[in-house]
Amino acid sequence: MSIDFSAVGLAVGHSTDARGATGLTVLRGVEGALRGAACVFGRATGTRELDALAPSHQAGRVDAVLLTGGSAYGLDAAAGVMRWMEERRRGFDVGGSVVPIVPAAVIFDLMPLGQFRARPTAEMAYDACESARTTDIPEGSVGVGTGATVGKGAGREHAMKGGFGCAVRTQQEAVVCAAVVVNSLGDVRSANGQILAGARDRSGNFFDSTTLLAQHGTMARFGAITPQHTTLAVVATNMSLERGELAQLARAAGAALFRRITPVGTSFDGDVVFALCQPNGPRGALMPLELTAAAALEEAIERAVRLAVGRDGTPGLADEMR
Numbered sequence: 629m630s631i632d633f634s635a636v637g638l639a640v641g642h643s644t645d646a647r648g649a650t651g652l653t654v655l656r657g658v659e660g661a662l663r664g665a666a667c668v669f670g671r672a673t674g675t676r677e678l679d680a681l682a683p684s685h686q687a688g689r690v691d692a693v694l695l696t697g698g699s700a701y702g703l704d705a706a707a708g709v710m711r712w713m714e715e716r717r718r719g720f721d722v723g724g725s726v727v728p729i730v731p732a733a734v735i736f737d738l739m740p741l742g743q744f745r746a747r748p749t750a751e752m753a754y755d756a757c758e759s760a761r762t763t764d765i766p767e768g769s770v771g772v773g774t775g776a777t778v779g780k781g782a783g784r785e786h787a788m789k790g791g792f793g794c795a796v797r798t799q800q801e802a803v804v805c806a807a808v809v810v811n812s813l814g815d816v817r818s819a820n821g822q823i824l825a826g827a828r829d830r831s832g833n834f835f836d837s838t839t840l841l842a843q844h845g846t847m848a849r850f851g852a853i854t855p856q857h858t859t860l861a862v863v864a865t866n867m868s869l870e871r872g873e874l875a876q877l878a879r880a881a882g883a884a885l886f887r888r889i890t891p892v893g894t895s896f897d898g899d900v901v902f903a904l905c906q907p908n909g910p911r912g913a914l915m916p917l918e919l920t921a922a923a924a925l926e927e928a929i930e931r932a933v934r935l936a937v938g939r940d941g942t943p944g945l946a947d948e949m950r
Contacts, residue, residue, distance in 0.1 A: 630763060630764055631763070631764070631765045631767070631794040631795070631796060631805075632762060632763045632796060633762045633763070633765065633794075633796070633805045633864070634658070634762035634763065635796075635803040635805070635866050636803055636804075636805045636864040636865055636866045636904070636905075636906065637657055637658045637659065637662065637864075637866070637906050638655055638656070638657065638658065638662070638762065638805060638864050638904065639655070639656055639657070639658050639760035639761055639762050640653065640654070640655050640760055640761065640762075640765045640794070640807060641653065641654045641656070641755075641756035641757055641758070641759045641760030641761070641771075642654075642756055642759075642766055642770050642771030642772075642792075643748065643752035643753065643755050643756040643759075643771060644770055644771055644774050645742075645746055645748070645752070645774065646774065647742065647743070647746070648742045648743045648745075648746020648747075648775075649737065649741035649742020649743070649746065649774055649775035649939070649940070650697035650698055650702075650737050650738075650742060650746050650747060650748055650774055650775045651696075651697055651748060651752070651770065651771045651772055651773070651774035651775070652694060652695065652696035652697060652698075652702065652705055652748040652752055652753055652756060652771060652772050653694075653695045653696075653756065653771035653772040653773075653792060653807075653809070654692055654693070654694055654695075654709055654753060654756040654757050654760060655692060655693045655694075655695070655760075655807060655862050655864075655904075656691065656692035656693075656709070656713075656757055656760055657690075657691065657692070657718075658762060660718065661689035661690060661691050661718070661729075661907070662689070662690045662691075662864070662904045662905065662906065662907065663688070663689065663690065663868075663869070663871060663874060663904065663905050663906075663907045664681050664689075664690035664693070664731070664871075664874060664902060664903065664904045664905075665681050665682075665683065665871055665872075665874035665875040665877070665878050665902070665903050666678055666681045666731065666875070666878055666900055666901065666902045666903070667875065667878035667879040667881075667882055667900070667901050667903075668899070668900050669882050669885060669892070669893035669897070669899040669900065669901065670857075670858060670859075670892075670893050670894065670896075670897035670898040670899035670900070671893075671894070671895045671896075671897070672857075672858075672895065672896055672897055672898045673733065673858075673898040673899075673900060674699055674700045674702075674703065674733065674734035674736075674858075674898055675703075675731070675732065675733045675734070675900065676694075676703045676706055676730075676731065676732040676733075677706075677729065677730060677731045677732065678731055678733075678900075680729050680731055681731055681871075681875075681902070682871075683870075683871040683872045683874075683875055687720050687729050688871070689720060689729055689907075690729055690730075690731060690904060691709075691713050691718055691719055691728040691729050691730055692709050692713065692728070692730050692757070693730070693731055693732070693733075693862055693902050693904070694706050694709055694730055694731070694732035694733075694753060695732070695733060695734075695735075695771075695772040695807075695809055695860045695862070696732060696733075696734050696735075696748045696753075696772055697734065697735055697737040697747070697748055697772055697774065697775050697776075698734060698737070698738065698746075698747035698748050699734055699735075699736045699737075699738055699856075700734060701738075701747040702732075702734045702747055702748045703732055703734060704747075704749070704750060705732075705747075705748040705749055705750050705752060705753040706730050706732045706750075706753065707750040707753070708749070708750030708751055708752065708753030708754035708755075708756075708757070709728065709730045709753045709754070709756075709757055710728045710730055711750070711754055712753075712754050712757035712758065713726070713728035713730070713757075714726060714728060731902065733858075733860050733898070733900045733902075734858070734898070735772060735775075735776060735809055735811040735858040735860060735898070736811070736856035736857065736858060736898070737774070737775030737776060737777075737811065738856075739784070739856075740777070740784040740785070740787075740940070740942070741775045741777065741939060741940045741942060742774075742775050742940070756771070765794050765807075766792075767791065767792055767793050767794055767931055767932070767935045768791045768792065768793075768932070768935030768936050768937060768944075768946055769789060769791050769792075769935075769936050769937045769939070769944065769946075770791070770792055771792055771809075772792055772809040772860070773790065773791035773792030773793075773809050773810075773811075773932065773936065775811075776789070776790030776791055776792070776809055776810060776811035776932075776936070777789060777790050777811060777942055778790040778810055778811065778812045778814070778815065778816050778825050778826060778889075778933060779812070779813075779814065779815045779816070779825060779826030779827035779828070779834075779835075779837055780812075780813050780827065780856070780857060781813055781814065781815075781826075781827050781835070781837030781840055781841050781891075782827040782829075782835050782837065782840060783827075786827045786828055786829065786835070787826075787827065787942055788825040788826060788827075788828065788933070788936075788938070788942060788943055788944060788945070789825070789933070789936040789937065789938045789939065789942050789943065789944030789945075790809070790810040790811050790812065790816075790825070790932060790933060790936055791809070791810065791932045791933060791935060791936030791937075791944070792807070792808070792809045792810075792932055793807070793808055793810070793927075793928040793929060793930070793931030793932030793933075793934075793935065794806065794807045794808075794928050794931065795924045795925070795926075795927035795928040795931060796924065797920045797921075797923050797924040797927070798920075799916050799917075799919075799920045800916075801866075801867075801910065802865060802866065802867050802912055802916065802917060802920060803865060803866045804863060804864070804865045804917060804920045804921045804924045805863070805864045805865075805924065806861065806862070806863045806864075806881070806884075806921065806924035806925040806927070806928040807861065807862045807928060808859060808860065808861040808862070808925060808928045808929055808932055809858075809859065809860050809861075809932065810859050810889070810929055810932040810933060811857060811858050811859065811860075812857055812858070812859050812889050812892060812897065813837070813857035813891065813892075813894060813896055813897055814826070814837050814838065814857075814889045814890045814891045814892050814894075815827060815834065815836065815837045815838075815889070815890055816888060816889055816929060816930070816932075816933045817887075817888050817889070817890060818930065819926070819930075823836065824930065824933055824934070824945065825933040825936075825944075825945055827840065837890065837891065838890045838891050841891065856896070857894075857896055857897045857898070858897055858898035858899060858900075859885060859889060859892065859897070859899045859929075860898075860899070860900055860901075860902075861881065861882075861884075861885070861900070861901045861902065861925055861928070861929075862901075862902045862903075862904065863877065863878070863881045863901065863902070863903050863904070863921040863924065863925055864903070864904040864905065865877070865903075865904075865905050865906075865909075865912065865917055865921070866905075866906055866909050866910075867905060867906070867909050867910055867911065867912025867917060868905055868906060868907060868908065868909040868910060868911050868912065869903075869905045869911075869912060869914065869917070873914050874903045874904070874905060875903070876914060876918070877903040877905075877914065877917055877918055877921055878901045878902060878903035879901070880918035880919075880921060880922060881901050881903065881918070881921040881922050881924075881925050882899075882901045882922075883922045884921075884922045884923075884924075884925035884926040884929060885899060885901070885925075885929070887922075887926060888926050888929045888930065889929065901925075903921070933945055934946065
């Protein structure tokens with residue numbers, strides 16, 4: 629399945645540190661700035677310039693969104709996106725110069741895969757901007773999805789591989805593209821509610837993290853839960869929305885998280901959904917876009933785990949395909 633983001637004016641670039649099991653993904657405008665907003669669902673976030681997406685903020689533009697591994701250390705990589713943009717004079721006009729607006733959010737992938745001190749760099753982010761494409765976007769264990777894992781409610785040793793996924797949905801003239809990295813505490817479920825990837829016992833059977841955590845909140849059996857879990861998503865449309873409407877779109881798209889990841893948005897998750905649009909596109913009706921965005925994000929979440937390749941003893945659903 630070929631993913632094409634050209635209709636929404638968005639290019640996606642990855643940079644992967646396979647040895648360190650980390651990486652980053654840049655989503656930037658193909659030709660210029662986008663309009664953006666965000667909705668925070670988790671309570672253990674790591675972000676940069678998120679306030680620039682508020683409807684009341686002066687900037688009113690987004691030059692790129694950075695999704696990165698490395699936990700808070702990974703936020704430094706945004707400097708590479710800014711350098712790439714500045715060289716092309718893309719950014720907020722400050723009178724003869726520009727300041728690129730690059731909101732960023734992180735996942736915690738410092739363990740158990742790879743190396744704790746492996747973190748995405750500004751050079752990696754610059755390269756991701758340079759290599760960004762609108763079509764044939766790689767998915768699975770790549771970019772920000774390189775070190776992602778899912779289903780850690782029973783401890784990291786019972787987890788499965790997460791990853792990066794994309795999807796495109798259309799509704800008449802409206803196009804909505806979704807991209808997501810799934811690095812969740814909870815299990816990932818199919819459209820019919822079956823667990824696809826998540827916490828497994830030694831026999832390979834799923835625990836059902838929601839039931840497990842409800843019964844053993846302190847996790848004395850498996851060890852303490854730490855805030856090392858995050859799902860980050862971007863939904864983008866070719867239709868023009870005001871910033872307040874984009875904030876509503878981001879919140880509505882979050883329904884996909886709650887349908888497909890259980891549990892999600894907890895005190896130990898850093899979940900964020902970004903929403904982007906073309907500022908000069910045709911005006912779009914909000915309700916159809918909200919429903920289409922949620923559907924696209926659901927599909928992207930499923931693809932993120934279905935295309936993830938296991939490593940270092942952590943299995944992935946794509947292992948059998950290999």
